[in-house]
Amino acid sequence: MYAEGSGRARQAFCEEREAGPADRSGDAAGGDEGEHVVIGRLTRRMKISDPPGRFQALATNVLRASLAAEVVAWVPVEDHEDVVVSGEVVGLGSKALRLLASALGRDPVRMADNPESARAAHAPEAVRRFAVVAAGTAGALIVVNPAEGRPFGSLEIERTQYVASLIATQSHNARVYADLKDLLFGIIRALTAAIDAKDPYTSGHSERVARIAVRLAEELGWPPQKRSDLYLAGLLHDIGKIGIDDEVLKKHGPLSPQEYRRIQQHVEIGVTILQDLKKLRHILPGVRHHHESLDGTGYPDHLEGDEIPIEARILAVADSFDAMSSNRPYRKRLSPMQIDEILEKGRGVQWDPAVIDALKACRMDVEAIRQKGLGESLIGAVDLAIGRR
Numbered sequence: 001m002y003a004e005g006s007g008r009a010r011q012a013f014c015e016e017r018e019a020g021p022a023d024r025s026g027d028a029a030g031g032d033e034g035e036h037v038v039i040g041r042l043t044r045r046m047k048i049s050d051p052p053g054r055f056q057a058l059a060t061n062v063l064r065a066s067l068a069a070e071v072v073a074w075v076p077v078e079d080h081e082d083v084v085v086s087g088e089v090v091g092l093g094s095k096a097l098r099l100l101a102s103a104l105g106r107d108p109v110r111m112a113d114n115p116e117s118a119r120a121a122h123a124p125e126a127v128r129r130f131a132v133v134a135a136g137t138a139g140a141l142i143v144v145n146p147a148e149g150r151p152f153g154s155l156e157i158e159r160t161q162y163v164a165s166l167i168a169t170q171s172h173n174a175r176v177y178a179d180l181k182d183l184l185f186g187i188i189r190a191l192t193a194a195i196d197a198k199d200p201y202t203s204g205h206s207e208r209v210a211r212i213a214v215r216l217a218e219e220l221g222w223p224p225q226k227r228s229d230l231y232l233a234g235l236l237h238d239i240g241k242i243g244i245d246d247e248v249l250k251k252h253g254p255l256s257p258q259e260y261r262r263i264q265q266h267v268e269i270g271v272t273i274l275q276d277l278k279k280l281r282h283i284l285p286g287v288r289h290h291h292e293s294l295d296g297t298g299y300p301d302h303l304e305g306d307e308i309p310i311e312a313r314i315l316a317v318a319d320s321f322d323a324m325s326s327n328r329p330y331r332k333r334l335s336p337m338q339i340d341e342i343l344e345k346g347r348g349v350q351w352d353p354a355v356i357d358a359l360k361a362c363r364m365d366v367e368a369i370r371q372k373g374l375g376e377s378l379i380g381a382v383d384l385a386i387g388r389r
C-alpha cells in the first residue's frame with residue numbers, strides 16, 4: 001500500500017464504512033460537509049471503552065471525507081503507538097508522516113500551502129499542500145492535499161483542530177478507562193482468590209457457579225449485558241464466607257442451630273463487603289438472595305416466588321447443582337440420577353421451575369462447563385460493569 005514507510009501504520013478504510021473514501025469533487029458529499037455534521041458524527045461514536053485506534057481510524061476517515069483531502073493521518077507522540085492513515089499518497093508512509101509531524105516543533109499549527117513550501121518541509125513529491133495540527137501532548141493530525149480550488153485556510157484548520165482535540169480526549173479517557181478496568185479486574189480476582197483460600201475444598205466453586213449461571217441465563221434468553229452481570233454475581237456470591245469463622249465454615253459434622261445461623265450470615269456479610277464498590281452494586285441482589293427458596297423457607301429475607309430476584313433464582317440452581325456434583329469432606333458427589341431426583345423434588349418448591357427446565361435443556365453443556373478451568377470471561381464482564389452508569 002505504501003511506497004515508503006517504516007514502523008507501523010494502519011489503514012483506516014475498514015474501520016469506518018460510514019465515511020467512505022473522500023470525494024475529490026468537493027461537492028456536498030465530500031468537501032462541504034457542515035461543521036456540526038462532522039462533530040456530531042464523531043461525538044456520537046466517541047466511546048470511552050473503545051481502543052484509541054478505533055476512534056482514531058473513525059476520526060481520520062470522517063475528517064478526510066469532510067475536507068475531501070487525499071490523506072488524513074494521526075501521528076501519536078509515542079513511537080510505539082501506530083500511525084493511523086486514511087487515504088493514500090505515494091511516498092507518504094508512517095516514516096514520512098512522522099517527519100512531517102516533527103516539523104511542528106512547538107507550534108500548534110504548521111501549514112505548507114504550496115508545493116514549494118511542502119518540499120521545504122521535506123514532504124514527498126506527491127504532497128502539494130499539507131497542514132499539521134497539534135493535539136495537546138498526545139500527537140498531531142495531518143491533512144494532506146485537501147480539495148483543489150479551495151483555500152487551505154480557517155475551515156480546514158479549525159475543523160482539524162477540533163477533531164485533533166477529540167482524538168486527544170478519547171485517547172486520554174480510554175487510558176483512564178483501561179486503568180479502571182484493570183483495577184476492578186484485580187479487585188474481583190483478589191476477592192475470588194480470597195474465597196478459594198478460605199476454603200480450598202470448595203476452590204473453583206464460585207467460577208463454576210458463575211459459568212453455569214451464565215449458561216442457564218443464555219438458555220432463558222438473557223442478553224449479553226445481563227449475562228455478564230450474572231457472571232460477576234456468580235463469582236462473588238459467596239464472598240461473605242471470608243467473614244465466617246473457620247471452625248464453623250469447615251466443620252465436617254452436623255452444625256448446631258447457632259452455627260447454622262452464623263453460616264447463613266454469609267449473604268449479608270457479602271453485601272457489606274461489596275456495597276461500596278459502586279460498579280458492582282447491580283450484583284448485590286444475587287449475592288443477598290441466592291439462598292432464598294421459592295416456598296419462603298430460605299434466607300435471609302424469606303422471600304417467596306417472584307419476590308426473589310431472578311438472578312438469585314438462577315444462582316440458586318447453579319450453586320446447588322455444582323455443590324451436588326462436587327465431592328465434600330463429609331460426602332461423595334451425588335450421581336446424575338440422584339441429582340435429577342433432588343432437582344425434581346425441589347422444582348417449584350425450592351427452585352424456579354423455569355430455571356430447572358433450562359438446566360435440563362442444557363445439561364450436557366453444564367457438565368462440560370464444570371470440567372473447564374478458569375477462563376477469560378471476567379475481562380468482558382468487567383468491561384460491561386465499568387461501562388454501566
Ligand SMILES: [Fe+2]
Nearest residue numbers: 237238290291
Ligand atoms: Fe452461599
